[in-house]
Amino acid sequence: MIGFITTPDTSAAVTQAIRDAQASRDLPVFWLLIGMPIYSGEYVGMHFISADDSILTTPLCGNPLQTPQDFPEFAGLIASLGGLEARIDLSLETILQPEPES
Amino acid sequence: MKYVLGNMLNGAGIQGLDPDAKGYINAVVAAGGTVSGAQRTAINTFIKGEKAASRWILQKRIYLPIWGVAAANAIDIVSLTSGTFVGNVTHNAGSVSTTAPTGHFLANATPASLGVNQADVSIWVLVASGIHEFSGCGGTSNSRLLLGRVSALNTAAIPSTTSIVPGSVDTQGINMASRIGSDLSLFQRKTSGWITPLTSTQANTTALPLFNPSFLGNFNANGVVTTARTSVGEYGSYGYGLGMTSVQAEAFSLALKSLFETATGIILP
Numbered sequence: 001m002i003g004f005i006t007t008p009d010t011s012a013a014v015t016q017a018i019r020d021a022q023a024s025r026d027l028p029v030f031w032l033l034i035g036m037p038i039y040s041g042e043y044v045g046m047h048f049i050s051a052d053d054s055i056l057t058t059p060l061c062g063n064p065l066q067t068p069q070d071f072p073e074f075a076g077l078i079a080s081l082g083g084l085e086a087r088i089d090l091s092l093e094t095i096l097q098p099e100p101e102s
Numbered sequence: 103m104k105y106v107l108g109n110m111l112n113g114a115g116i117q118g119l120d121p122d123a124k125g126y127i128n129a130v131v132a133a134g135g136t137v138s139g140a141q142r143t144a145i146n147t148f149i150k151g152e153k154a155a156s157r158w159i160l161q162k163r164i165y166l167p168i169w170g171v172a173a174a175n176a177i178d179i180v181s182l183t184s185g186t187f188v189g190n191v192t193h194n195a196g197s198v199s200t201t202a203p204t205g206h207f208l209a210n211a212t213p214a215s216l217g218v219n220q221a222d223v224s225i226w227v228l229v230a231s232g233i234h235e236f237s238g239c240g241g242t243s244n245s246r247l248l249l250g251r252v253s254a255l256n257t258a259a260i261p262s263t264t265s266i267v268p269g270s271v272d273t274q275g276i277n278m279a280s281r282i283g284s285d286l287s288l289f290q291r292k293t294s295g296w297i298t299p300l301t302s303t304q305a306n307t308t309a310l311p312l313f314n315p316s317f318l319g320n321f322n323a324n325g326v327v328t329t330a331r332t333s334v335g336e337y338g339s340y341g342y343g344l345g346m347t348s349v350q351a352e353a354f355s356l357a358l359k360s361l362f363e364t365a366t367g368i369i370l371p
Contacts, residue, residue: 001190003204028183029184030173030185030187031176032188032189033189034188050190050205059134059172060134060173061133061173063134095204
């Protein structure tokens, strides 16, 4: 999985900024990125934000269609995560939480 | 809502268009979706049929994420409100899919807020391909609205002290769990037919959890969407509402199958 490793505080701030970007345009909040807690491996305690190229080019809305990269807030958010080159390939197993009660 | 007001012309091209169909079509178009004439007819036929059969009042949330655009895919047919896609979700032509536990869809309405309770509830998913793991939400012990697959078994718990097990691992098609009173059933619609894998009496009266149900292979456990499982499925529709009898569920599944297949050209497994 391609994405960013960041602190819980930063991932919360990024999620809120994405939420605000939609709300400020009088749109419902229909799309978010969130930080997933990392349960094992060298990044335990940090958050993982999944952000491969397909996510960053998701057709979001509008005519013509806009992707996340078309929003002016995009560059600042990516910079707050260290830039696109800061993304890593994280093992899926590291974010699998213990089996839920069901 | 902006989507509703954004385009009042697109849904006006069909004689006798149901107002709710028109509202949904307009909302999808305003959100960036493209709705063909055949798709408009299919949506109109579906909604009119549900109303004629008195099932429309049972439906609280129906999502049809076939438009290839996140905003359009997030719109609920019934209320025109929007749910939220989170994380790694791919918006295909005809479905949405995830390949990792980081992606899911949240319906932004708790069961209680829609008048759905533990004795009058249904939840369903249309799986075009792949494997469905979980949908729904869970709270404290026995407070669960779940439709899914646990280990090698299917499970529905609405709520129950123990999971019910129909014994099938094939989740492709339309899968539904419904409870009316103490009667809980699990239904499955495939192109090959209609089955009721399990019926059970559920004496448990624990209230449903006060969380928003999650779809696309994960469920919302105590306010946090679980990443315990990886789901690889393509979903053409999902939703929840009041309970359906076996007769109602069978007819609804046929109508939904027709809507999905007509609108996408994809034949249900």
